[in-house]
Amino acid sequence: MASTTPRFTSGSLSLPDLVRKSSQTQRALFALILLSIYNALATTNFLTLATLRVNLTQVATIVIVAVGMTYVIGSGGIDLSVGALMAISGALAPQIFDSQRALLRSEWIGIPLAIVIPILVAGAFGYFNGYLITKFKIQPIIATLVLFLGGRGIAKALSNGNLVEFNKPHFDYLGTGRPFGIPVQVILMIVIVIVAAWALRSTTFGRYVLAIGGNERAAELAGVPVTRVKRQIYVLSGLLAGLAGLIVVAINTSNDPYQVGQDMELDAIAAVAVGGTPFTGGRATVVGTLIGAFFIHQVRYTLISHGVADGTTRMVIAGAILVAVLLQRPKAGWR
């Protein structure tokens, strides 16, 4: 986390000054709090435990994917393929479990495999992205565009375009289980956020990610294994997307290759942007991404619970993303 604390000089507590001096992350947190207060007052049932649980559940998948995206963007790259990877992972799970091999049908082997293999496959696709970027020096946006545009086709082909029911109790635990009353995916989300935030700050891998994003040439000359780290970053993004895809399938107890992960790349990128991680790389905040994801989700929730049409909601979110990105631009005028 690299948010700078605002320095208040005497007499400049006016609103524009506050806005200018605060970091993006702080602004997002502030906006989130404001919105939550509004909802507490104006939206019925907002303060109930059930609502909280539902909200957390929905936002968990976004956060999980967005954490991976934070690392990617922190390294100066972008991963547009996460939605497609979620779809592929979600399509694979029922395939594995429902395959004809009797061995796989057993709950003890089939279910774990149905969880592990899709995640690994998604990670492998992530490696594919990383390979394109490092070996052929293709820009990340172009490289991940390939899966963004063609990957969902793989998912559709795997499930023949059909919505597949996938209702196995142990698998569903991923989506609906509640250890200690907290939904599984929320626990996963919290664990992933904590580990990712810590790793970014305290491991060599995390520092290498930001060094690459900050000044790749300098990092290379300082002995940072740039190629290896970049590939690992995209693998990480893939793995997390794979996990998120499984969670969605578990929640819905079915896999719809058209729907799983739809627009997720935008949500994840938006969360990262609103949370204060700049697209230029070199700085990243996982907690900011968490806040960003919550904020965007809150916006959506607020609009929907007040009866705003789906279409309008999308337009508002698009607007929010653009505002966040606009605010983040570096200040001009360095001549």
Place this chain on the structure above:
Amino acid sequence: MGGIVSEQSPPQLDSPSVLLEMRDIVKAFPGVVALNHARLTVMKGEVHAIVGQNGAGKSTLTKILNGAYRRDSGTIMFEGREVDFSTPHQAQVGGISTIFQEINLVPFRSVAENIFMGREPRRFGLIDWPRMNRESRDILARFGIKLDVKQPLLNLNVALQQMVAIARAVSFGAKLVIMDEPTSSLDEREVETLFDAIRQLKASGVSVIYISHRLDELHQVGDSITIMRDGHTIEEILLADISKLEIVAKMLGKNIGELSREGTTGFSESKTAIETPPFYVASHVEADPVLSDASIELRKGEILGLSGLLGSGRTELARVLFGADKPDKGSLSLDGNPSPIASPRDAIREGIGYCSEDRKAEGIVPEMSVRENLTLAALPTLAKNGIIDPDEQAKIVDRFVELLSIKTSDVEQPISQLSGGNQQKVLLARWLCLNPRLLLLDEPTRGIDVGAKAEIHHLIETLADEGMSVLMITSEIEEIVEGSNRVTVLRDGRTVAEFDRDQIDQDTIIAAMAEGHDSLPETVEV
């Protein structure tokens, strides 16, 4: 810091023949004053050279002239009127064109298009290709160049691309053409072509500002010269009235005839060449585009000065030694075996460090803290299972901040907030904390004040005494002369000479740089 102000008065300030007059130009950037009441006067139809060391202010001055920068104060009179260009395009339209070192044209577009970019001739609203091609051919023909103007610019070699840039300036009706290091990538024949073009320009009444490090060229093509140092204009004089030696001396702020070995650096006096066999040898290294036949030998405990003009291949050789670039031909041997170094990581593992000369592009990670920049290369040793040990890290940071007197209010502040000199110290520390056996230093004291320079010199010496091998690339002659046990000189990508400490002194070096290839004692080992 006052400079040596010339006794001679500037050339005739006849109003009719003065084309350009820049007076009292001041320009400051955060942390450094680039121009301190600098002056420049260019007459009509003359070729005017500007020289100075790195940081003297010549490129800042010309950038203010061509509109890339805004000056803080001062006046610019062009063709008798005061001007104030705020963009390069405005300057172009106003009659001042610039030929950049990197030929800023569009490679995929045709020659004709590049010449007329932005002002493509039109007929009935649509581009008139035949006219554009024809006029391009005509302009180039004036310089004696015949080529297919329809082909993409990238088909041409650098010299011809430069001619296209000149043709573009002419098509704009430029009265003044600024050329920034135009010969740095040309061979001798191409240089002659360029000089012919410059003479052509002169004949048609166009003035040329010629910035170059290649002093021997100046007398061939130039009329007058402005020498700059530390942001001041030191001398404005006709080239006929000054010798190369004097030019260099004024650039450095030395007095000819007073060349003594007092020692202005932090290096102690006694240095002799180390006679043990070298442990790292590069032989006949060739690496496109600069190195053609470079050789060098590095010995334990020895400070090897690598000398040469800009563009001679010093940095390129260091990068090859560090594994950052791969040579096309030649051999590298480390400890008697073929060198296993294929990447910076390998080099670091073999105990070699490289401190780049361009700290902004290749050194600092701007958003990261001082602490992190300092320990970046050392992270593998500071981490157990990938987890960084913050206490170990803090210890190292504290030790080196103190050792190098790095001025920072807090090691957590982003390194971009430090002054250039302190940034350089952090980068040095980055390598020192690895305790390498060979340290490749490329302009290690650039941008550092005199006191700090001496500290670093002393530090380098101590390290060498303890057995570290140091390759010192520097444009500061005193450092070469006083600090090296041995000196290798590069020119045009080739090793042309090696000197033991006893063989060189400041006179020889300055003379070698000033006179160029002709008078260099050819004690070529290669």
Place this chain on the structure above:
Amino acid sequence: MEAGELRQDAVDPSATAYSKVASLWLRGQGVLIALILVFLFGAWRYGDKFTSSFNIWSMLKNNTYFALIALGMTFVIMTAGIDLSVGAVVALSAVTAARLSPHGLWVALAAAIGIGLLVGAINGGLIAVFKVQPFITTLAMLLAARGAALNLSHNASVSVDYASNYKELWKTEIGPVPLPVAIVIVAYILGSITLNLTRFGRHILAIGGNEEAARLAGLPIDRTLFFVYLLSGGLAGLAGALLAAQGNTGSPIAAVGWELTAIAAVVVGGTLLTGGRGSVWTTLVGVVLLGLIFNELNFERGKGIFDLTQYWEEVIRGLFLLIVIILQARLTSTARVTRTM
């Protein structure tokens, strides 16, 4: 003075077959040859049904909207940018056209194009004036346009008014040539004229080739970029109008992933993704080539040998894009190495 000497470093001068093919491709003839080969293959394998004028014209008609968005994408890519919103704009304008069809063909068509221009203007404004990166701008506008389409259509498909003359847009023929195809040809001719004979067009290439040089030359970069995205939006609007006329319906979830087809056609045609170079006609050839391939895949499915479902089409398009991207990356890296000084 001797004639200027040239150094042919542009593309790898070694005479390997690979690089010969590569330079053919980059110059636009390669894709034309591929097109001819693919066509001949289809004629040989599928016979009269394939080469019948019915098949050819309907194949061309079915690719007219792709051709239009690919044209816009060509200009955008030439500036080294990208427009990910075209599919969403197609859907939005199809819905718009369907909604306004009761007012007649001209009104509906104008509205469809107009809404495309609106989205394009927003893209252009954000990218050119506010300097937001193209991918995030167009990605956000993708979301916004889909949202607008949903709203406009009240979350369902909108039928074109049965009584209106709107469907004539699709059905009219000028001699043997269907109107949509004629529209595409006119659009490409105009596009080619713009690219080759107007300053605007040349500046597009200059900006993509070396933006710094373009800036130093005083080119109106902001204005040019704005109009490029405006154009892309407008063409997507026209494509949406055609789509609505074909299916007699405007669906807010149509045209998903059409960005892929557009980008693939542009890139297969030889235009560099990194910008600065390319041609309008090679894009058209790329569109037809891809169209032919999928047409032939249909025939192949009919033969029953392959069991590829239609979903694999998306995958195949992705593979195409992948191969082309890799090839481009390798080619541009060899060309760049020799231009360091």
